[in-house]
Amino acid sequence: MKSKAVESADILPLSQEIIDRFNHAMHAARAVGEPEPTAMVLATSDGEGLVTTRTVLLKALDPDGFVFFTNTTSRKGQQLQVCPRGAATFLWKTIENQVQLEGPVSRVSDAEADAYFSTRDRGSQIGAWASLQSQKLDSRETLECRAVEFEHKFEGREVLRPAHWSGFRLQPESVEFWQGRKFRLHDRLKYSQANGQWVTQLLYP
Ligand SMILES: Cc1cc2nc3c(=O)[nH]c(=O)nc-3n(C[C@H](O)[C@H](O)[C@H](O)COP(=O)(O)O)c2cc1C
Known part of the structure; x- marks a missing residue:
């Protein structure tokens, strides 16, 4: 169908x-x-x-x-x-x-997505980068490591909205x-x- x-x-x-x-x-x-x-x-x-x-x-x-x-x-x-x-x-x-x-x-x-993303708290913005939503995850640790990775990547600057x-x-x-x-x-x-x-x-x- x-x-x-x-x-x-x-x-x-x-x-x-x-x-x-x-x-x-x-x-x-x-x-x-x-x-x-x-x-x-x-x-x-x-x-x-x-x-x-x-x-x-x-x-x-x-x-x-x-x-x-x-x-x-x-x-x-x-x-x-x-x-x-x-x-x-x-x-x-x-x-x-x-x-x-x-x-x-x-x-x-x-523009609408950017405007809303900019209102989210920084942790949630980082989370949007860290999460490969719906994909298989081998361990909780992998997710937390990804969050730390992106925190470093955006350190001292604005977190941009992921595409x-x-x-x-x-x-x-x-x-x-x-x-x-x-x-x-x-x-x-x-x-x-x-x-x-x-x-x-x-x-x-
Ligand atoms: C109260 C509540 C609110 C949620 N809000 C959202 C949301 O706004 N956006 C989102 O992507 N997932 C949200 N989630 C998680 C989704 O229910 C879901 O687990 C996730 O989006 C993956 O869904 P999918 O695999 O069907 O795409 C929320 C879960 C709960 C329990």
């Missing part, structure tokens, strides 16, 4: 209503002390039927989508190269809330908000796109 070519230019920007609804839920989750409220489980595929998931952190949200950062040569990075689509789920257990996204995923610009580390933006074609309710009669509200506009649909729980 070939990966589906998606023209992200055909996808509408997120509406302010969707962004507000998402931010409202995120703020509510933060307010009750939800651990890692920006964590989302991201699913990617190799385009041949293998689907994989992992947690990443949301670092930006704008009308063009949800941004996370990672090593572009990681397993997810390689999958996104052959099959540039993803799905992501935020779970805010404390407030019984879930948000699900589906859509194409594209690389952020180098293999960047961001991806998931541009949703659909966004579903789930709110837990009594007796499992939960609320599901799905935003999708039809005839050039965002439309909403309730779904059975």
Whole structure:
């Protein structure tokens, strides 16, 4: 099976209503002390039927989508190269809330990746160099030695963003908000796109 070519230019920007609804839920989750409220489980595929998931952190949200950062040569990075689509789920257990996204995923610009990388603490910047994310590692010591190596390499100067580390933006074609309710009669509200506009649909729980 070939990966589906998606023209992200055909996808509408997120509406302010969707962004507000998402931010409202995120703020509510933060307010009750939800651990890692920006964590989302991201699913990617190799385009041949293998689907994989992992947690990443949301670092930006704008009308063009949800941004996370990672090593572009990681397993997810390689999958996104052959099959540039993803799905992501935020779970805010404390407030019984879930948000699900589906859509194409594209690389952020180098300028956007540089801007975010420069805000990371130095240790994490070094970590981005030291980690050959998703590759086999023979021992913990090897990883720690690599971190020391890069600390020396960048001693006394700014740590530049590695070319293999960047961001991806998931541009949703659909966004579903789930709110837990009594007796499992939960609320599901799905935003999708039809005839050039965002439309909403309730779904059975
Ligand atoms: C709470 C949490 C947040 C994480 N955030 C990120 C992230 O923002 N970027 C990232 O590359 N990995 C992050 N990870 C690690 C990933 O879950 C995963 O192990 C790694 O990206 C390799 O995934 P892959 O082999 O599927 O590419 C996070 C893990 C946890 C538990």
